[in-house]
Amino acid sequence: MDDFDGETSKRNPVFCTLVNAPLDLDRDDLGHPDHPDLWQRLLADRRPVHRRGLYCPDCLTVRGVSAWMYVYERQGARIAAHHNPHHDSHHRESDEHKAYKERYARAAVSGGHTAEVDAVGADGRRRTDVLVTGAGGKQYGFEAQLSYITAATVRSRDAVASADGITTVWHTVDAKAPLIDVVRWTRADDLPAAAIRDDRDLLVRGGVRTLDLQLCERMPAPCPERRQGSCGRRHPRWNPRPRQFDALVRDIADGSYVPLTVQAGRALHRFWAPAPDLETYLDSGGTLAEDDHTRQAPATRSATRRGRPRDAQCVVDRAVRRKRRFEHLPPRDGGDALWLPAAGIPVPIPRPPLVSVREGVCSAGRTHCGAEARLYPAGWLCDAHRPGTHRR
Numbered sequence: 001m002d003d004f005d006g007e008t009s010k011r012n013p014v015f016c017t018l019v020n021a022p023l024d025l026d027r028d029d030l031g032h033p034d035h036p037d038l039w040q041r042l043l044a045d046r047r048p049v050h051r052r053g054l055y056c057p058d059c060l061t062v063r064g065v066s067a068w069m070y071v072y073e074r075q076g077a078r079i080a081a082h083h084n085p086h087h088d089s090h091h092r093e094s095d096e097h098k099a100y101k102e103r104y105a106r107a108a109v110s111g112g113h114t115a116e117v118d119a120v121g122a123d124g125r126r127r128t129d130v131l132v133t134g135a136g137g138k139q140y141g142f143e144a145q146l147s148y149i150t151a152a153t154v155r156s157r158d159a160v161a162s163a164d165g166i167t168t169v170w171h172t173v174d175a176k177a178p179l180i181d182v183v184r185w186t187r188a189d190d191l192p193a194a195a196i197r198d199d200r201d202l203l204v205r206g207g208v209r210t211l212d213l214q215l216c217e218r219m220p221a222p223c224p225e226r227r228q229g230s231c232g233r234r235h236p237r238w239n240p241r242p243r244q245f246d247a248l249v250r251d252i253a254d255g256s257y258v259p260l261t262v263q264a265g266r267a268l269h270r271f272w273a274p275a276p277d278l279e280t281y282l283d284s285g286g287t288l289a290e291d292d293h294t295r296q297a298p299a300t301r302s303a304t305r306r307g308r309p310r311d312a313q314c315v316v317d318r319a320v321r322r323k324r325r326f327e328h329l330p331p332r333d334g335g336d337a338l339w340l341p342a343a344g345i346p347v348p349i350p351r352p353p354l355v356s357v358r359e360g361v362c363s364a365g366r367t368h369c370g371a372e373a374r375l376y377p378a379g380w381l382c383d384a385h386r387p388g389t390h391r392r
Contacts, residue, residue: 014069014080015060016042017053025071025078039078042071049083050123056082065120065127083125095193097129100144100171102197104130104249108142111250126160128168134253141168142249151178158183167259169252169272175206180332181270184259187333188245202245206333207270208257209238211277213284236286238262238271238338248272263289264340286340 016023016030019038024031030038045052050068059067059082068083105115108130119131119141128141141161145154154170161168170183173190180187187206196202214237216223216230223231243251251257257272260281268289282288357380362369364385371382378387 012069012080012082013057014054014071015057017055022057023080025080039071043073050125054080094146096191096196097144097146099193099196100146101129103202103245104132104142104144107246107249108132108134108253110246111253113250113253121160121164126157126164126166128161128166131166132249132253135255138255139164139166140252141166142171143168144171145177145179146173149177149179151182154179154183175331175333175335177332180206181268184270184272186248186272199246204243204245204248206240206335207272208241208243208248209260209271209273209338210241211273211281212237212239213280234284236281236284236340238269238273238340240335240337261289262286262338262340264338269338 014023014025015021016038018041019032019035021032029036032038042052042054049070052068052070054069054071056067056069059065069080070083071078071080073079101117105117108115113135114133116131117129119128120126129144130142132140132142134140143157158168158170168184170179170185172179172185172187175187177185177187179185185207186204188202188204191202213234215234222228223235248257252272256275258275258278259270260273260278261268261270263269357363358368359380360373361380362371362373362382362385363379364381369382369385371384373380373382374386376387381387383389
């Protein structure tokens with residue numbers, strides 16, 4: 001067949017605005033014999049992908065979004081790939097994922113905020129499960145990530161949202177999820193869709209902490225830094241604090257809970273905490289770690305990807321690959337308290353106030369009783385305060 005007859009290509013569908021028609025990558029002429037050397041022209045186009053005029057017709061039909069594509073060759077095969085593979089709405093969302101989106105939106109609206117489900121960025125590069133506009137016009141993107149996703153992928157998606165001025169809240173149901181402490185996160189139990197959708201209590205068990213400043217001298221264990229004795233300072237301890245799901249969504253949108261990134265040893269920890277706890281932590285001398293997406297990127301990533309074609313498979317294949325399990329991964333959220341280096345200057349040990357003792361005068365009470373007294377091993381005391389008076 002020499003002329004394009006609308007036969008569906010076996011590869012990713014791709015629409016070309018240059019010819020204002022779909023392309024058939026199984027044909028030498030792409031189904032458009034009136035445009036010779038069309039394939040070479042597309043390969044030679046080095047403009048930004050969103051300006052090359054190639055997009056996925058399925059994404060346009062399903063979501064009304066132009067998901068941009070690019071073409072290349074691999075071992076002689078012609079391939080069209082999505083520029084942003086995470087725009088993978090071709091595959092069916094799970095009922096649990098839909099339930100989370102409904103509950104996110106309902107919780108935000110109940111707090112007086114606006115919520116947009118499946119919000120797409122102006123350039124089509126970002127799709128947020130639920131975009132909430134909170135206090136002061138600040139935007140939060142609530143993402144229910146229930147399937148497997150690599151740390152590099154979630155970091156990349158988080159950076160795209162951050163570039164749009166969105167603070168993303170990633171939600172998982174597994175303590176082994178690679179996204180934990182890589183991005184701002186929360187964790188709840190793995191529940192069925194009906195339990196998520198209902199207005200019953202849904203407890204967020206991970207990703208939320210509260211501050212406890214403990215004086216080293218009053219700790220039951222030795223100094224966590226010196227491993228012996230005490231240092232005379234206060235140690236910040238961030239304790240896990242389970243929080244009701246809907247209340248946490250409203251608190252984040254209100255600004256009552258804020259994201260923190262702290263460093264303990266070589267590890268970075270990201271979590272949500274009450275805003276007053278953050279102020280107390282900073283006032284006591286605590287420090288925050290630099291929350292930078294580029295800092296987390298592996299140094300060899302650009303070198304390994306340079307000159308190598310991107311993944312050619314359609315998003316349906318990506319969805320299959322994301323069904324990997326978490327069983328063989330080490331737990332990242334153990335639910336333990338997080339100790340940080342001692343904050344602030346050494347705190348002096350409080351000394352009891354020195355008071356004068358007069359012979360024959362009762363010295364009981366913060367203000368001395370002053371009554372006539374006798375001398376006891378505990379000091380000069382009157383009959384009302386003498387030892388044993390209050391025993392039953």
